[in-house]
Amino acid sequence: MKIKFNKTIILFFVISYCSAQTIIPIETKDFAMVFKTDNQNRLWNIYFGKKLSDISDYKDIDGQYYFPSSNAGMYNAAYTPSGTWNLSEPALQVKHFDGNLSTELHFVNVNTEVNNEETITKITLTDPVYKLKVVLNYKVWSNLNVVEQWTDITNNEDGAIELNKYASANLYFTNKDFYLTHFQGEYLKEMQPVEEKLTQGLKTIESKLGTRAMLLGTPNFIVSFENHQSEDEGLVLLGQLAWSGNYKIDFEIDSYKNLRLIAGINPYESNYYLKKDETFKTPSLIYSISNKGTGLASRQLQSWAKKYRVLNGEGDRLTLLNNWEATYFDFNETKLSKLIKDTKDLGLDLFLLDDGWFGNKYPRNNDDAGLGDWEENRKKLPNGLGYLVKEAKKSKVKFGIWIEPEMANPESELFKNHPDWIIKQPERPEKLYRNQMVLDVTNPEVQDFIYDVVDNLFTQNPEIAFIKWDCNAVIYNAYSAYQQQKGIPQTHLYVDYVLGLYKVLERIREKYPKVPMMLCSGGGGRADYEFLKYFTEFWPSDDTDPIERIFIQWNYSYFFPAITMDCHVTNWGNQPIKLKVDVASMGKLGFDVDVSHMNEKDLEFTKTAIKNYNRFKNMVLHGEQYRLSSPYKNPFASLMYVHNNQSLAIMFNYLSSNRFMERMTKRPIKLKGLDANKKYSVKEINLYPGVKSTLNELIVYSGDFLMTVGVNPEVDTKRTSVILLIEEVN
Ligand code: DGJ
Numbered sequence: 001m002k003i004k005f006n007k008t009i010i011l012f013f014v015i016s017y018c019s020a021q022t023i024i025p026i027e028t029k030d031f032a033m034v035f036k037t038d039n040q041n042r043l044w045n046i047y048f049g050k051k052l053s054d055i056s057d058y059k060d061i062d063g064q065y066y067f068p069s070s071n072a073g074m075y076n077a078a079y080t081p082s083g084t085w086n087l088s089e090p091a092l093q094v095k096h097f098d099g100n101l102s103t104e105l106h107f108v109n110v111n112t113e114v115n116n117e118e119t120i121t122k123i124t125l126t127d128p129v130y131k132l133k134v135v136l137n138y139k140v141w142s143n144l145n146v147v148e149q150w151t152d153i154t155n156n157e158d159g160a161i162e163l164n165k166y167a168s169a170n171l172y173f174t175n176k177d178f179y180l181t182h183f184q185g186e187y188l189k190e191m192q193p194v195e196e197k198l199t200q201g202l203k204t205i206e207s208k209l210g211t212r213a214m215l216l217g218t219p220n221f222i223v224s225f226e227n228h229q230s231e232d233e234g235l236v237l238l239g240q241l242a243w244s245g246n247y248k249i250d251f252e253i254d255s256y257k258n259l260r261l262i263a264g265i266n267p268y269e270s271n272y273y274l275k276k277d278e279t280f281k282t283p284s285l286i287y288s289i290s291n292k293g294t295g296l297a298s299r300q301l302q303s304w305a306k307k308y309r310v311l312n313g314e315g316d317r318l319t320l321l322n323n324w325e326a327t328y329f330d331f332n333e334t335k336l337s338k339l340i341k342d343t344k345d346l347g348l349d350l351f352l353l354d355d356g357w358f359g360n361k362y363p364r365n366n367d368d369a370g371l372g373d374w375e376e377n378r379k380k381l382p383n384g385l386g387y388l389v390k391e392a393k394k395s396k397v398k399f400g401i402w403i404e405p406e407m408a409n410p411e412s413e414l415f416k417n418h419p420d421w422i423i424k425q426p427e428r429p430e431k432l433y434r435n436q437m438v439l440d441v442t443n444p445e446v447q448d449f450i451y452d453v454v455d456n457l458f459t460q461n462p463e464i465a466f467i468k469w470d471c472n473a474v475i476y477n478a479y480s481a482y483q484q485q486k487g488i489p490q491t492h493l494y495v496d497y498v499l500g501l502y503k504v505l506e507r508i509r510e511k512y513p514k515v516p517m518m519l520c521s522g523g524g525g526r527a528d529y530e531f532l533k534y535f536t537e538f539w540p541s542d543d544t545d546p547i548e549r550i551f552i553q554w555n556y557s558y559f560f561p562a563i564t565m566d567c568h569v570t571n572w573g574n575q576p577i578k579l580k581v582d583v584a585s586m587g588k589l590g591f592d593v594d595v596s597h598m599n600e601k602d603l604e605f606t607k608t609a610i611k612n613y614n615r616f617k618n619m620v621l622h623g624e625q626y627r628l629s630s631p632y633k634n635p636f637a638s639l640m641y642v643h644n645n646q647s648l649a650i651m652f653n654y655l656s657s658n659r660f661m662e663r664m665t666k667r668p669i670k671l672k673g674l675d676a677n678k679k680y681s682v683k684e685i686n687l688y689p690g691v692k693s694t695l696n697e698l699i700v701y702s703g704d705f706l707m708t709v710g711v712n713p714e715v716d717t718k719r720t721s722v723i724l725l726i727e728e729v730n
Pocket of ligand 1: 470
């Protein structure tokens with residue numbers, strides 16, 4: 001309450017000090033973004049950077065810059081409208097109730113509320129001609145330098161209006177050079193970073209896939225100011241649009257070489273109609289700001305995610321054995337019972353039954369039939385799921401199950417009984433993706449159906465302890481029979497699909513608030529901070545080759561904490577089991593293997609490594625992550641997690657490239673995040689049976705030494721993976 005009082009006073013002071021012009025600072029612990037009105041009450045973004053110690057100094061910032069509006073009209077509007085004198089990329093495009101396309105926004109008021117660690121500032125703008133209200137929302141976690149920003153657009157006009165672009169956020173930066181890192185991809189090649197210097201004009205990253213934000217691109221980005229992105233230096237903004245469908249993020253360098261950033265739902269085929277008195281709430285742009293490079297920015301965002309966003313983000317996670325790569329669709333009760341026993345023998349927490357357990361008239365023996373028919377396949381599972389749940393219970397492991405409830409194969413009872421539930425053009429040939437099509441989640445009946453898929457599973461088998469929720473198809477031939485019938489414009493489909501899905505998830509979480517659920521999307525197509533309100537974790541990629549995973553997990557780590565990342569050991573890649581298990585141990589550990597194919601020593605190693613993981617997982621899941629040696633810049637990848645007041649840490653080191661000259665760590669790798677004044681032992685763990693560490697483990701190092709000189713993990717072609725446990729010595 002005390003803070004609230006102070007803040008209110010501060011704002012009042014600033015506002016009354018410059019009675020003609022309002023100054024609105026949005027501050028975090030270290031940074032500020034400042035808005036100022038002009039004499040016509042339009043609101044301008046005048047500053048983004050280090051916070052000033054005296055709040056009254058902000059009013060003088062814009063006087064130091066000379067950026068007249070040039071021919072393009074407005075560059076630094078707080079929320080750029082269109083149709084009047086703005087000729088740069090807009091944040092908002094509206095067709096008013098009378099068909100007019102012009103919008104202006106004037107400042108009305110500002111309001112700040114403090115709730116514990118969160119401060120929300122709401123800035124209200126209205127059009128002086130049309131009764132259109134826009135509220136810009138800034139939610140700040142000051143200590144973490146994390147901001148969540150979204151916009152509410154309310155139609156108070158005399159009839160319906162059409163939103164043609166409705167961004168979540170509009171930012172403006174006046175630095176001189178900007179580098180953008182964005183993440184491109186493909187199936188099996190998710191999250192590949194590309195850094196480019198932004199030049200005058202527009203660079204857009206976007207998705208039009210409908211059901212999945214990620215895959216070809218992702219709504220994650222890093223803007224680094226002045227210089228290339230660096231792990232420990234420089235001002236960076238690391239952000240994500242938290243929206244699980246089509247997104248569009250525009251990075252526009254204006255004629256003064258300043259950067260305009262506009263992020264939101266992709267307006268592609270998505271004009272959204274608002275009836276009188278309706279409000280549209282955009283998704284959020286979430287970003288972390290750091291002046292010590294991407295390392296700190298990631299740690300801030302990861303801490304925020306664990307503490308405030310991800311479902312059970314500070315809780316535990318279940319290790320598991322998944323049958324997918326061990327059996328694919330070819331299984332029966334005997335095979336699965338054996339895998340359940342293996343789960344127990346390995347020392348894992350849960351057995352996860354993947355695709356292929358359902359469908360009778362159209363049995364799911366391949367990916368071309370049965371999807372949508374969620375009853376147990378009687379041939380494969382004559383005693384139903386209940387039998388497997390009991391088997392799991394007998395073995396003292398938990399039981400989880402795979403579903404893909406938003407999709408159907410044309411060869412399914414669901415598809416044949418409810419053709420109107422499928423997204424497809426009525427007059428055009430069907431276009432399948434992985435032999436399946438997408439259900440129309442805008443339709444409340446479909447929402448009920450999806451909810452029931454989950455609810456029935458839990459009602460019939462209350463001991464189900466985990467769900468893997470897959471989504472393999474994109475939306476082709478976007479057309480909703482439901483919306484057509486209800487007179488809802490077809491351009492609502494992409495948006496209402498995602499909103500419909502959130503509604504279902506909301507209902508599921510009301511009834512089942514805690515059950516862990518994994519997001520999966522034909523590899524890594526779904527992982528964003530809106531979905532992660534409902535899900536505990538996500539599947540980063542079907543590519544589980546450990547070398548590829550070092551890179552993939554590295555890239556996800558910019559935005560996501562290890563606790564959200566499902567990392568499985570599989571038969572992908574012909575590297576040693578140790579490398580596979582060590583790489584998977586950097587996230588939430590799982591296995592997709594048939595134990596009967598493992599040799600004795602591999603099995604012995606794996607069991608010990610799982611025990612070790614259970615001992616150190618707190619560090620990985622709840623610790624602070626430091627990226628030490630990038631596999632993009634070095635032949636060695638190295639990263640660590642620090643936990644327990646800097647008294648415990650774990651360091652993962654890999655030979656990530658096998659070029660002749662670079663096959664051993666010749667130099668030490670500097671550690672980070674330790675206490676310089678503490679003493680630490682460094683011991684190697686997860687050694688393969690019969691192998692001794694080459695390190696001298698008797699040395700006691702100071703934190704200062706480890707962070708200044710470093711330690712050489714002695715990675716080489718025989719020691720391609722080295723895990724070091726760093727413990728405080730008293
Ligand atoms: C795609 C997922 O990425 C896999 O892990 C597996 O669940 C299959 N779908 C099942 O069809």
